[in-house]
Amino acid sequence: MAIDPRSHTPVYVQLADLLRRRIESGELTPGSALPSEARLTQEHGVGREAVRMAIALLRSEGLVVTVRGHGSYVREAPPRRRVELAPGATVAARMPSGTERRAMQLDEGVPVLEVRGPDGGVEVLPGDEVELTRPA
Amino acid sequence: MAIDPRSHTPVYVQLADLLRRRIESGELTPGSALPSEARLTQEHGVGREAVRMAIALLRSEGLVVTVRGHGSYVREAPPRRRVELAPGATVAARMPSGTERRAMQLDEGVPVLEVRGPDGGVEVLPGDEVELTRPA
């Protein structure tokens, strides 16, 4: 399926859909490199901005990470460690601020879990490394 | 504080920092409009792309929503309803796919909570409307 510039769906969304399918089908496995911007530009006959917006879209979904000067890669999700939610605690999900993201070394498109303990203390956990549990 | 094009921090990050401060200081309250792209371009002496990247950054943090043809606004976070996490359940946070985002009418920069019940059933909840609790 080629990209149709006259479609009502934007070129960059079409390209992102193409790449997402290649990721989810397993053709592009976690850790493997996406084609460079130049290749995607040539092979699909679109401008660089469309290519970059497509990759940015996948990054914001947490599917891809990009390393400057190197390339974009299918994101390897770390294993999740189980964390028990204390009795009386509450948890909310939100996106980290830029400083939080850098401090916690979170990839783009990765939320945080904000846990409020019954004592009022707040703990911010990386959303891709943690799975909260309530024991049976 | 004006924007310095020769700084090592990108122009669009500087502009995003300026706007974020105006939001977090309360000068720009939830629901109020940000200046238009044209105004920000003129008033800060930067290109339109820098303005758009700054706003996109704030959107990805869930601080701002943009309505096409209308403008960008400080995001009004909905009140969170408390949802009890069932015994034996686990919960993870992640970003929604594009289709999920549209189906659940989530703003950009809003994650989802994926709850796995002890029976294996999976439930996906809007991350900005829900607060999971474990009763004391």
Next chain:
DNA sequence: GAAGATTTGTACGTATGTATA
């Protein structure tokens, strides 16, 4: 270390499309 090639990042300009008021 130095040099060069590759790749992504930033930034600007321009043009056109589309949604809203």
Next chain:
DNA sequence: ATATACATACGTACAAATCTT
């Protein structure tokens, strides 16, 4: 219909990071 505002998409140029030679 007009005006405003954001969205898409092309182009160009240079900066900065990474890797290889």
